[in-house]
Amino acid sequence: MQSRVHEIRREFDRDLAGARDPEALERVRARYLGRRAGLLTGLLRDLREVPSAGRAAFGKAVNDLKAHVEEALEAAQARLVPGSAREAPIDLTLPGRVQRPGASHPITQVSALIEEIFLEMGYTLESGPQVETDFYNFEALNIPAHHPARDMQDTFYVEGGLLLRTHTSPVQIRTMQKRRPPVRMVALGRVFRRDSDITHSPVFHQVEGLVVAEGITFAHLKGTLAHFCRKVFGKGIRIRLRPSYFPFVEPGAEYDISCIFCGGSGCSRCKGTGYIEMGGAGMVHPAVFEKVGYDPELFTGFAFGLGIERIAMLKHGIDDIRLFFENDLRFLSQFPG
Ligand code: DAH
Numbered sequence: 168m169q170s171r172v173h174e175i176r177r178e179f180d181r182d183l184a185g186a187r188d189p190e191a192l193e194r195v196r197a198r199y200l201g202r203r204a205g206l207l208t209g210l211l212r213d214l215r216e217v218p219s220a221g222r223a224a225f226g227k228a229v230n231d232l233k234a235h236v237e238e239a240l241e242a243a244q245a246r247l248v249p250g251s252a253r254e255a256p257i258d259l260t261l262p263g264r265v266q267r268p269g270a271s272h273p274i275t276q277v278s279a280l281i282e283e284i285f286l287e288m289g290y291t292l293e294s295g296p297q298v299e300t301d302f303y304n305f306e307a308l309n310i311p312a313h314h315p316a317r318d319m320q321d322t323f324y325v326e327g328g329l330l331l332r333t334h335t336s337p338v339q340i341r342t343m344q345k346r347r348p349p350v351r352m353v354a355l356g357r358v359f360r361r362d363s364d365i366t367h368s369p370v371f372h373q374v375e376g377l378v379v380a381e382g383i384t385f386a387h388l389k390g391t392l393a394h395f396c397r398k399v400f401g402k403g404i405r406i407r408l409r410p411s412y413f414p415f416v417e418p419g420a421e422y423d424i425s426c427i428f429c430g431g432s433g434c435s436r437c438k439g440t441g442y443i444e445m446g447g448a449g450m451v452h453p454a455v456f457e458k459v460g461y462d463p464e465l466f467t468g469f470a471f472g473l474g475i476e477r478i479a480m481l482k483h484g485i486d487d488i489r490l491f492f493e494n495d496l497r498f499l500s501q502f503p504g
Contacts, residue, residue: 172228175199175206176235183239189248192240199236207233273502274372274491277479278355281374284398285353288391290376293354295338298329303337307458308415316414321361323369331359335375336415339451339470342377343459348466349380355475368488372475379451379461379468385418388448388469396424396445399478405431407442416449416470427481443481446473 179199186192199207210229217225271279282292295303301312310316323331338354354375363369378387393406405425413419422445426437433439448471453463476488483502485491490498 169225169228172210172225172232175210176232178206179232179236179239183243186243186247189244192243192247196240200240207236267500268503270499270503272491272499273479273483274475276502276504277475277482278372280399281355281395281475281478282353284395285376288351288394290351290353293338293342293352294356295332295335295341295354297332297357297359298325299332299337300329303340304330304332304334307340307455308336309452309454309458310414314414316412323359323361333360334358334472335373336470336472338375339377339415340455340459343379343456343461348461348468349378350468351378351380352376365487365489368476368492370492371488374473374475376471377451377468378470379466381466383450383467383469385450385469388450388471391469392422392445392448392471399482400424400427403430406445408448411447411449413447413449415452415455416447417452419447419449421445421447422471445477446471448472 179195182195182198183192186195197205199205202208207229210232214222214226214229286292304322305311305314305317322333325331335354335356335358338352338356342350342352342354356372357370358373359370360367361369376391378391389406389408392408393404396404396406403425404427407423407425408420409423411419411421423442424445425431426434426441426443428434428436429441431441433441437443448469451468451470456463456466456468476491479485479491480488
C-alpha cells in the first residue's frame with residue numbers, strides 16, 4: 168500500500184511539472200483531489216481496508232502526500248494565475264497609520280515652567296528623598312511628636328520608623344544642613360498623604376521655596392510670590408496674604424490669587440470671594456534655624472509651599488485631580504507640548 172502512495176506522488180510531481188497554464192493546473196487538481204474520482208480521495212477511502220496493524224502508518228503517508236499536493240498546487244497557482252497569490256488584500260480606502268508624537272505629562276510641563284521662573288531669579292534646584300525620617304519631615308520643622316499639627320497631614324508610615332514625606336518642606340532642612348546662607352532654593356517633588364477624593368490624591372506634587380540671608384523680610388516674600396503668580400497666571404493677577412499657622416514659620420500666612428476666572432468680582436469658581444487659595448508661606452521660625460545651626464540673630468528667611476496639581480488644574484480648567492494619575496491618553500493627549 169505504501170508503494171502505491173509513492174507511486175501517486177511521483178505521478179503527481181510529473182503531471183504538475185507538465186501543467187503550463189491555468190486550465191492544465193485545474194485538470195491536475197481534479198485528478199488528484201477531485202471529490203469523487205481524485206486519486207488521493209481514493210487512497211483515503213482505501214484506508215478502511217488496510218489491516219489495523221499498518222493503518223496508522225498508511226494514514227500518515229497519505230496525509231503527508233496530501234499536504235505536499237496542496238502546497239505544490241498552491242505554489243503553481245501563484246505562478247500560473249496572475250493576481251492569485253494569497254497575500255492580504257490591500258484596501259486603498261483605509262486611512263493611513265498615524266504616528267502621533269509623544270508629549271510630556273501636564274504635571275511635568277507645569278513643573279518645568281515653575282523651575283524656569285525660579286531659575287531665572289537665581290534660585291537653585293534641590294531635591295530630597297521621598298522616604299523620609301521623622302526628623303526631617305516633622306521634628307526639624309518644629310513639629311515635635313504629639314504636636315497637633317501632625318494631624319493636619321495624615322502620614323503613610325513604612326518599615327523601620329520611616330515615612331513617606333507629607334510635604335516638600337524637609338528639603339529646606341536638608342539644604343540648610345549642607346549649605347551656609349545665602350540660600351535661595353526651590354524643590355519640586357512627589358509627596359504622599361492618606362487622603363483621596365476629587366481634589367485630593369494620595370500622591371501629588373509640591374514646590375517648596377526657601378530664601379535665607381541677612382536682612383530678608385516679609386516684603387521679599389510677598390514680592391516673590393506676586394512675581395511668581397503673575398508669571399504663571401498673567402500680569403493682571405493680584406495676590407493676598409492671610410494670617411495662618413504652620414509650625415515652621417512665624418509669622419505664617421496663606422496666600423491667594425485674584426480669581427483667574429472672574430478677575431476678582433466673585434464667581435462660582437472662587438465661591439464668590441474673588442480669590443483662589445494657592446499655598447502656605449511665612450518667615451522661617453527661629454527654632455528651625457537652631458535645628459540646622461544657623462544663627463537666628465544673624466539670618467532671616469522666608470519659605471513657601473504650593474501644590475503643582477492645583478496650578479495645573481487652575482491653568483487648564485481641570486476639576487478632578489485623579490485625571491493626572493490615570494494615564495488615560497484621551498486626557499493626556501490634550502496637552503501637547
Ligand atoms: N508644608 C506645608 C504643607 O504641605 C506648606 C507650606 C506652608 C510650606 C508654609 C512652607 C510654608 O514652606 O512656609 O501643608
